[in-house]
Every structure is written in C-alpha cells, then in structure tokens.
Amino acid sequence: xxxxxxxxxxxxxxxxxxxxxxxxxxxxxxxxxxxxxxxxxxxxxxxxxxxxxxxxxxxxxxxxxxxxxxxxxxxxxxxxxxxxxxxxxxxxxxxxxxxxxxxxxxxxxxxxxxxxxxxxxxxxxxxxxxxxxxxxxxxxxxxxxxxxxxxxxxxxxxxxxxxxxxxxxxxxxxxxxxxxxxxxxxxxxxxxxxxxxxxxxxxxxxxxxxxxxxxxxxxxxxxxxxxxxxxxxxxxxxxxxxxxxxxxxxxxxxxxxxxxxxxxxxxxxxxxxxxxxxxxxxxxxxxxxxxxxxxxxxxxxxxxxxxxxxxxxxxxxxxxxxxxxxxxxxxxxxxxxxxxxxxxxxxxxxxxxxxxxxxxxxxxxxxxxxxxxxxxxxxxxxxxxxxxxxxxxxxxxxxxxxxxxxxxxxxxxxxxxxxxxxxxxxxxxxxxxxxxxxxxxxxxxxxxxx
Numbered sequence: 001x002x003x004x005x006x007x008x009x010x011x012x013x014x015x016x017x018x019x020x021x022x023x024x025x026x027x028x029x030x031x032x033x034x035x036x037x038x039x040x041x042x043x044x045x046x047x048x049x050x051x052x053x054x055x056x057x058x059x060x061x062x063x064x065x066x067x068x069x070x071x072x073x074x075x076x077x078x079x080x081x082x083x084x085x086x087x088x089x090x091x092x093x094x095x096x097x098x099x100x101x102x103x104x105x106x107x108x109x110x111x112x113x114x115x116x117x118x119x120x121x122x123x124x125x126x127x128x129x130x131x132x133x134x135x136x137x138x139x140x141x142x143x144x145x146x147x148x149x150x151x152x153x154x155x156x157x158x159x160x161x162x163x164x165x166x167x168x169x170x171x172x173x174x175x176x177x178x179x180x181x182x183x184x185x186x187x188x189x190x191x192x193x194x195x196x197x198x199x200x201x202x203x204x205x206x207x208x209x210x211x212x213x214x215x216x217x218x219x220x221x222x223x224x225x226x227x228x229x230x231x232x233x234x235x236x237x238x239x240x241x242x243x244x245x246x247x248x249x250x251x252x253x254x255x256x257x258x259x260x261x262x263x264x265x266x267x268x269x270x271x272x273x274x275x276x277x278x279x280x281x282x283x284x285x286x287x288x289x290x291x292x293x294x295x296x297x298x299x300x301x302x303x304x305x306x307x308x309x310x311x312x313x314x315x316x317x318x319x320x321x322x323x324x325x326x327x328x329x330x331x332x333x334x335x336x337x338x339x340x341x342x343x344x345x346x347x348x349x350x351x352x353x354x355x356x357x358x359x360x361x362x363x364x365x366x367x368x369x370x371x372x373x374x375x376x377x378x379x380x381x382x383x384x385x386x387x388x389x390x391x392x393x394x395x396x397x398x399x400x401x402x403x404x405x406x407x408x409x410x411x412x413x414x415x416x417x418x419x420x421x422x423x424x425x426x427x428x429x430x431x432x433x434x435x436x437x438x439x440x441x442x443x444x445x446x447x448x449x450x
Contacts (some may be wrong), residue, residue: 014026
C-alpha cells in the first residue's frame with residue numbers, strides 16, 4: 001500500500017512537471033492492476049492523461065480494472081470512437097459489467113455502433129437479474145464435439161483459444177449445443193492424438209442455470225474447487241461459463257453487503273471514499289430511524305412499570321448493564337448463525353439443532369455471568385441480597401432469551417427469503433432490550449412485591 005501511495009504521489013508530481021518521459025517509463029514497468037489502482041486515486045483529468053500514455057493493449061487491460069467512477073468520467077470525456085474501441089477490446093463479461101455501470105445515453109451510443117448479432121446478445125445479458133448466474137457469465141469459452149479426436153480438439157483450441165477467457169477446461173456439446181461433458185487441457189495434452197473426446201470426457205459436470213442465485217454459484221465453486229463452471233438454459237444448452245475471478249468479485253460483494261446490513265446500513269457497491277456525505281447519510285438514516293422508532297417500545301415498557309421504579313429507584317441503575325449484556329449475547333449468536341448460513345454450514349431445517357445448542361450455551365454463559373454478577377453486587381457494591389437476586393435472575397433469563405432469539409431469527413429470515421444479515425446486531429439488540437426490561441420489571445414485581 002505504501003508503494004502505491006508513493007507511486008500515486010510520483011504520478012501527480014510528474015503530471016505537474018509535465019515529465020511524460022518518466023511517466024511512460026514507469027507505466028511500462030508497472031502491472032496493470034497497480035496502474036488502475038493509482039488512476040482510481042487521481043482526479044478524472046489526470047487519470048485520463050496518464051491513461052492515454054499507455055500502449056493500446058495495456059490500456060484495454062487497465063480499463064477493465066478501473067473504478068466505476070473513473071470509467072464513467074472517461075466515457076464522458078473521450079470521443080465516441082475511442083470509447084467504442086476500448087469497449088470492443090474488453091472481454092465479453094467485462095464489457096457487460098461496463099455497460100451495466102454506464103448511464104443509459106452512453107450505453108445507447110455504444111450499442112448503436114455494435115453489430116446486430118452482438119447487440120442482441122448484450123441486451124440478453126443486460127436483462128439477467130443482477131444477482132443471477134447469467135449476469136456474471138461470459139460467452140468466451142472453448143467448446144468441442146464428442147466425435148473429435150484429441151488432435152482435432154487441440155487444433156481447435158489453438159485456433160479459437162486466443163479470443164477466449166480461459167482454455168483450461170473445454171466443454172463438449174452436441175449439435176443442439178446441449179452440454180454433454182467436459183475435458184481439461186491437461187487431459188488433452190497428455191492423451192494420444194488418435195483418442196476420441198467421447199471416450200475421455202467427464203460426463204459428470206457441475207453446471208448451473210442462468211437464473212441461479214450467484215451466492216449458490218459461489219458455494220458450488222468452493223464445494224467442488226472449480227476454476228470455471230458452465231451455465232446452461234432450461235433445455236440444458238450451454239450458454240456461457242463463470243470463471244473463478246468473477247466468483248471472487250461475487251464473494252467480495254456479498255461479504256460487503258452482509259457487513260453493511262449487520263451494521264444497519266443500506267447496502268451499496270460504491271467504495272466509502274467514492275460516496276459523498278449525503279449518500280453516506282442516506283444509506284444509514286433509514287435504519288437509524290427504524291431502530292429509533294422501535295426503541296420507543298423500551299420507553300413504553302419503562303413507563304408501564306413506572307410504579308415499580310418509584311417503589312425502588314435503585315433498580316434503574318442496573319438497566320444499562322442488563323440491556324447491554326443481553327444485546328451483546330444476542331449479537332454473538334446472530335453473527336455466528338448468519339456466517340454459518342452464508343457458508344452453507346447450516347440450513348433453516350437445522351433450527352432445532354441450533355436451538356438446542358444456543359440453549360446449552362446460554363445456560364452455561366448465563367450461570368457464569370450470574371454468579372460473578374451476584375458476588376460483585378453483594379461483596380463489592382454492598383447491594384442488598386434481594387436486589388442482587390432480582391438482577392442476577394434477570395441476567396440469566398435475559399442471556400437465555402437473547403441467545404435463543406439471536407440464533408433463531410436469522411434462520412426465520414432465511415425461511416422467509418429475507419437476507420439473514422438484516423437480523424443482526426442493531427435489530428437483535430432492540431428486541432432483546434425490550435425483553436430484558438419486561439423480564440426485569442416482572443421479576444422485581446414478583447420477588448420484591450412491588
């Protein structure tokens with residue numbers, strides 16, 4: 001990171017000094033990913049100036065790694081012909097990603113200059129749901145016929161391979177383009193030239209439908225250790241493949257979305273620094289408002305038990321500790337369950353097993369916390385035995401309820417087809433706060449006779 005920061009400062013210095021010779025020399029020595037990262041940190045005009053110093057082939061590679069903000073700026077600053085040539089040189093899946101980011105008027109201009117056959121294909125891809133397998137697949141793969149010999153297959157790979165995103169796995173299709181099997185480049189290279197593909201291919205191919213959720217795709221990649229996966233339509237016709245680099249992007253996006261939901265923030269794919277303060281505030285305001293309104297229930301509960309508080313004011317001193325402990329206990333359980341759901345380790349049908357485990361954990365944790373808290377109140381704070389018993393009993397029950405609620409709510413959300421990450425710390429804490437107060441004041445009324 002320090003090297004990239006230093007490179008960014010050097011670029012800025014050379015631009016100010018108009019030292020383009022040093023810029024071109026350094027660009028030739030720098031990997032395209034690092035160049036893109038530096039350009040993303042520069043202002044749009046400086047980025048474009050540096051970008052135009054790149055050789056054409058390297059410029060296309062860098063363009064694929066640029067942020068949405070910079071690519072949008074480029075599309076508005078450069079000539080249509082220059083933009084068209086850049087887009088044409090992108091791999092098909094990168095081209096789709098770029099068009100999805102661009103304003104409608106830019107997309108329209110690019111598509112008007114695109115051949116009709118490719119335009120239809122692009123429109124088809126743009127119509128796939130954002131979270132589907134179809135939206136992240138590419139059509140740049142090698143397909144073979146079962147009747148080919150190994151020699152014919154290798155010649156076909158040599159001829160078509162330069163334009164493909166990956167050649168390490170080749171897919172065997174019939175005349176209707178239905179997927180029949182797969183064979184690796186390693187198997188082709190090591191086989192005798194006369195061998196027939198049908199006799200060598202693997203017919204047991206893991207494939208997904210075009211509308212399959214991309215999270216399911218990522219889980220299959222992890223489960224089967226895949227580098228690429230075929231995508232088929234409803235008739236099992238091969239329409240594209242998904243490669244591991246696209247799955248890594250999906251995993252990053254899904255993890256970011258989950259973290260944002262867990263923190264009570266509306267999900268966005270924009271980086272933190274790319275968003276202005278109004279956008280950041282808008283993404284947070286809805287959840288803060290919702291949680292603030294829901295927190296009024298705790299106020300109503302306190303008002304309802306006002307006579308209990310008036311009868312023994314010291315009870316109010318322990319409310320923050322009980323609510324915080326309950327919220328933290330619930331957040332622990334919900335975080336573990338949400339993560340396990342995301343990794344496919346548990347499913348909604350495992351609700352009973354989760355319940356039993358969380359009940360066991362809550363009893364152990366609750367008893368340990370209760371005993372320590374009781375000793376602290378009696379011996380250190382010299383609290384009366386009756387008050388200490390009420391607070392300790394409430395703490396144990398609150399931890400029990402918090403663990404159970406925190407463990408089961410994400411499973412309920414998954415069953416209802418809601419993102420389990422919504423049932424995270426902020427919401428769990430609000431629910432547990434209300435439960436803790438009800439238990440506390442009910443316990444005080446019962447044990448203290450208030």
